[in-house]
Amino acid sequence: MKTVFAHRGMSSLAPENTLAAFKQCAEHGVKWLECDVDILADDTVVISHDDTLDRCTNKSGSLYDLTINDLDTIDAGSWFGDEFKGEPIPTYDQFIDVVNEYKLNVNIEIKSCAAGWEKTLILLDKVIAGIRRLDSDREVIVSSFNHVALYEFKKRCPDVPTACLFVAENLWDDWESLLQACGADYIHPEDKGLTQEMVQKFKQKGYKVNVYTVNCLKRANQLFNWGVDGVCTDIAQNFPSSRLNAQ
Numbered sequence: 001m002k003t004v005f006a007h008r009g010m011s012s013l014a015p016e017n018t019l020a021a022f023k024q025c026a027e028h029g030v031k032w033l034e035c036d037v038d039i040l041a042d043d044t045v046v047i048s049h050d051d052t053l054d055r056c057t058n059k060s061g062s063l064y065d066l067t068i069n070d071l072d073t074i075d076a077g078s079w080f081g082d083e084f085k086g087e088p089i090p091t092y093d094q095f096i097d098v099v100n101e102y103k104l105n106v107n108i109e110i111k112s113c114a115a116g117w118e119k120t121l122i123l124l125d126k127v128i129a130g131i132r133r134l135d136s137d138r139e140v141i142v143s144s145f146n147h148v149a150l151y152e153f154k155k156r157c158p159d160v161p162t163a164c165l166f167v168a169e170n171l172w173d174d175w176e177s178l179l180q181a182c183g184a185d186y187i188h189p190e191d192k193g194l195t196q197e198m199v200q201k202f203k204q205k206g207y208k209v210n211v212y213t214v215n216c217l218k219r220a221n222q223l224f225n226w227g228v229d230g231v232c233t234d235i236a237q238n239f240p241s242s243r244l245n246a247q
Contacts, residue, residue, distance in 0.1 A: 003230030004220075004239050005107055006033040007213050008049060012234045015080035016056065017047045018087045019098055026102040029244050030236045032139075034107040034212075037092055039115065039123045042067040045092035045130070051114050057089065064115040096130045105139040107210075107232070109165070110153065112146040120149050128157045141210075147182050154183040161185040163210065168192040176205055186210055188232075191219070199226045 009021025010028060017035055025033050036049040041064055053059040058075040066074075068091065077087025090098075099106055110127060113120040131140055143163035144150040154162050163186035164179050171189055179187060186208045189198070194211060202209045212232035214220045217239065220231045233239070 002224050002228075002243065003032050003210065004030060004236050004244055005210065005212075005230055005232040006030045006236040007232045007234050008035060009033050010236060013237060015077045015084050015087055017049055017090070018076055018084070019090050019094060020077065020084060020087055022090075022095065022098050022104065023102060025104055025236070028237045029241060031244065032105045032107065032230070034109060034232050035095065036109045036111055037123065037127055038063055038111045039113060039119050039126070040064065040066045040068065040070075043119075043122050043126070044068040045123060045126045046071070047090045047092060047095050049111075051111065064119075092126065092130050096133050099138060100133075100135045103135075103138070107141045107143055107163070110142060110144040110146065110149055112144070112149065120146075121152065124149065124153050124156060127153070128160075131157070131160060141186060143186070143188050147178050150182045150184065158183070163188045165212075166190065168194070171198075179207060186229075188212060191223075191231075194223075196226045199223070199228055203227050 006025050008016035010024035011021055013024050014021035022033055035047050037045055038048050038051055039045050051063045053061055056076055071089055074089055075086055076089045077084030113123055141161050141163055142153055143165050145165040147164055150162055162184045164182055164184045165188045168190045187202050188210050191211050191214050199209055208229045210230035211223055211228050214231040214233050215235050
């Protein structure tokens with residue numbers, strides 16, 4: 001079965017990594033979404049790709065200086081469109097509630113927490129607590145570019161499938177050793193420079209392959225024909241319903 005992941009939710013229809021973007025997955029028949037988790041100063045876990053506010057909110061500064069009480073003052077939606085004015089940065093708990101309510105499946109990316117290793121360990125434990133709140137019929141993959149953090153996650157939560165993320169420049173010949181060390185089930189390579197031969201090597205070694213970020217339907221079709229298991233995309237709404245329902 002092939003999977004289409006909505007990258008940071010339906011991020012071409014709503015502001016990325018917001019509840020609005022996640023809810024639109026269900027409206028468009030998209031069963032899987034990808035999101036990013038990080039942690040605030042008071043150990044509240046939030047959904048955010050960046051560790052600064054500048055790109056996707058009306059504020060500036062570090063995520064790690066905030067507490068949950070600051071979230072009400074931050075607008076994470078008006079940059080995208082007037083109809084999303086006041087859309088908040090979601091907490092991870094709010095996200096889990098939406099996933100259950102809308103019957104979504106999730107790829108949770110653990111960010112390489114720049115606040116330090118102690119905070120990273122707290123982040124891991126809180127991510128696991130949220131996963132344990134998911135309804136039993138929800139599916140989840142946990143991924144990270146930080147393979148040490150992914151290793152620690154797998155030690156704490158061996159029953160949850162995990163994926164090693166790679167940018168093209170860091171996908172070296174030791175990729176299998178890294179996946180083995182992490183106990184990973186998936187490899188999530190960047191689309192740039194990915195070849196059929198590389199995909200075949202991943203598959204021959206027994207790993208599932210999800211590719212990011214694929215915003216061309218022809219390229220997605222080519223990847224699926226090569227044997228890729230899934231693609232992460234900003235335009236999930238443009239994929240044929242037959243593809244979305246093939247999961």
